[in-house]
Amino acid sequence: MSNAISLKGLAKTYGNGKVALHGIDLDVPRGSLFGLLGPNGAGKSTLINILAGMVNKSAGQATVWGFDIDAHPRNAKASIGIVPQEILFDAFFTPFETLELQAGLFGVPRAKRRTMELLRAVRLDDKAHVYSRTLSGGMKRRLMVAKAMVHNPPVLILDEPTAGVDIELRQQLWAYVKTLHADGVTVILTTHYLEEAEALCDRIAIVDQGRIVANEATPVLLARAQEKVIRVTLDRPVGSPPLVQGTRRGEVEAATPNIVTYGFDKRETNAGAVLAALVADGHGIVDVTTKEADLEDVFLALTARHGVAQDGVAG
Numbered sequence: 001m002s003n004a005i006s007l008k009g010l011a012k013t014y015g016n017g018k019v020a021l022h023g024i025d026l027d028v029p030r031g032s033l034f035g036l037l038g039p040n041g042a043g044k045s046t047l048i049n050i051l052a053g054m055v056n057k058s059a060g061q062a063t064v065w066g067f068d069i070d071a072h073p074r075n076a077k078a079s080i081g082i083v084p085q086e087i088l089f090d091a092f093f094t095p096f097e098t099l100e101l102q103a104g105l106f107g108v109p110r111a112k113r114r115t116m117e118l119l120r121a122v123r124l125d126d127k128a129h130v131y132s133r134t135l136s137g138g139m140k141r142r143l144m145v146a147k148a149m150v151h152n153p154p155v156l157i158l159d160e161p162t163a164g165v166d167i168e169l170r171q172q173l174w175a176y177v178k179t180l181h182a183d184g185v186t187v188i189l190t191t192h193y194l195e196e197a198e199a200l201c202d203r204i205a206i207v208d209q210g211r212i213v214a215n216e217a218t219p220v221l222l223a224r225a226q227e228k229v230i231r232v233t234l235d236r237p238v239g240s241p242p243l244v245q246g247t248r249r250g251e252v253e254a255a256t257p258n259i260v261t262y263g264f265d266k267r268e269t270n271a272g273a274v275l276a277a278l279v280a281d282g283h284g285i286v287d288v289t290t291k292e293a294d295l296e297d298v299f300l301a302l303t304a305r306h307g308v309a310q311d312g313v314a315g
């Protein structure tokens, strides 16, 4: 019961024979801010749509907040709020009416509705009574989040919430999501923006071709990226990179032949040893920078397919 979402052998084959999910197992712990990453077509929307009751699974089990989606569909649905990719609401309703209508659909009694509180939370209280069609894109997006929260679900799923949203609005949206999370809401977000998942999520699962290829606490996932890059400015140009044991991919920069870069595995050597080797070889060090591998490197390594170009990575 400690999981917000639990999937066992969840599979989906569409009518046209396309297998979108190959029997996946996935647990999302309660209280987490969970990232679901994957290239286009990986199966993220299929997974979310099954939880939302919009797509029928072909096999397996799914529970939301302990409620099996087959045995207790109403409770499962009531436990989840979903912000879909597309903006969906009637442009001729005001934000206030939109939320009231949604609360009605979820059977929230009038006395328990939090319409103005939600509008304040997404900073749309001053727009409560204007037509929704006059809202900016970012405001509409925030209204979608408020709409997903009318029935106060313990789990909020955001499907690609920041695609096409500018940086300032993105930050406002994340500020609100963090507030919800701090208040105890379990948040699951799908995103192509790896930096976003890295910065926000405490746990990340990577989906690729209908399979979970990683599911780990963010620092553990990042630690999988053992490659580090060191860029050294030498005191004079070199024709080829001096040999340094324990490194690979030594390169001299074409335009500035006194700058050399090396890749190395953190488990095998370190920046100090690289510099010491260069000095021992008679080179003077003028400057040095290093770069850690990031989530993008891990992501690419895990979803690398022979001869197939990746799409949809990093937005």
Ligand SMILES: Nc1ncnc2c1ncn2[C@@H]1O[C@H](COP(=O)(O)OP(=O)(O)OP(=O)(O)O)[C@@H](O)[C@H]1O
Residues within 6 Å of the ligand: 014, 015, 016, 018, 019, 020, 038, 039, 040, 041, 042, 043, 044, 045, 046, 047
């Ligand atoms: N209704 C459908 N009928 C047939 N195939 C579908 C249907 N919906 C999705 N698919 C296919 O299932 C696979 C998974 O799609 P899905 O939309 O779940 O991926 P996704 O990870 O959400 O991708 P994106 O990030 O682009 O939304 C894709 O190959 C897609 O073409």
